[in-house]
Amino acid sequence: DTGVSQNPRHKITKRGQNVTFRCDPISEHNRLYWYRQTLGQGPEFLTYFQNEAQLEKSRLLSDRFSAERPKGSFSTLEIQRTEQGDSAMYLCASSYRAYSYNEQFFGPGTRLTVL
Amino acid sequence: AQTVTQSQPEMSVQEAETVTLSCTYDTSESDYYLFWYKQPPSRQMILVIRQEAYKQQNATENRFSVNFQKAAKSFSLKISDSQLGDAAMYFCAPRDFGNEKLTFGTGTRLTIIP
Numbered sequence: 001d002t003g004v005s006q007n008p009r010h011k012i013t014k015r016g017q018n019v020t021f022r023c024d025p026i027s028e029h030n031r032l033y034w035y036r037q038t039l040g041q042g043p044e045f046l047t048y049f050q051n052e053a054q055l056e057k058s059r060l061l062s063d064r065f066s067a068e069r070p071k072g073s074f075s076t077l078e079i080q081r082t083e084q085g086d087s088a089m090y091l092c093a094s095s096y097r098a099y100s101y102n103e104q105f106f107g108p109g110t111r112l113t114v115l
Numbered sequence: 116a117q118t119v120t121q122s123q124p125e126m127s128v129q130e131a132e133t134v135t136l137s138c139t140y141d142t143s144e145s146d147y148y149l150f151w152y153k154q155p156p157s158r159q160m161i162l163v164i165r166q167e168a169y170k171q172q173n174a175t176e177n178r179f180s181v182n183f184q185k186a187a188k189s190f191s192l193k194i195s196d197s198q199l200g201d202a203a204m205y206f207c208a209p210r211d212f213g214n215e216k217l218t219f220g221t222g223t224r225l226t227i228i229p
Contacts, residue, residue: 031215033217042220043217102215108159
């Protein structure tokens with residue numbers, strides 16, 4: 001049994017560069033979520049997918065951010081023209097709506113450092 | 116929209132003792148879920164316990180239990196017989212019924228003293 005996986009685990013980039021993160025959810029899970037966690041804070045919701053459809057986006061997700069989930073499997077989160085304020089842990093979670101409480105299972109996260 | 120307040124940035128407890136972490140939240144919804152998540156150092160977040168707001172009975176999972184007071188919008192977590200492996204950041208996170216978004220508090224860092 002494999003949980004949610006994220007790659008890379010760490011990314012260091014220079015300001016202005018583009019970065020892309022990947023999330024592989026638990027295989028039967030049809031919902032996938034992205035959160036951002038800055039130092040000393042709890043995670044903040046960015047967006048979520050049901051299968052391949054992106055159903056909700058937070059206002060935190062500026063025009064420089066784009067997320068995709070082709071074919072309803074893995075997902076990518078791209079940040080264009082990175083800024084130092086983008087430095088954070090990016091968490092992915094997945095769930096399967098078998099129960100009303102819909103538990104979200106989290107991956108280990110990708111830590112982004114923008115120099 | 117919901118707001119979540121965890122007023123204890125740090126807590127410590129002696130091994131085998133009991134500790135209570137507090138959480139208050141604000142929501143205009145009547146149907147929602149409440150979760151406590153644990154984030155150990157350098158490890159991924161895992162669900163500790165959940166509570167459905169329509170249930171009056173407090174949830175219990177082994178050594179973990181909650182004190183849910185809907186009118187006061189309070190959802191505290193009690194850890195009994197604390198173990199070294201309980202050391203982590205603990206986040207309270209409500210979720211409105213029909214909404215997929217978890218709203219997290221700022222967390223409480225729990226230290227277990229051997």
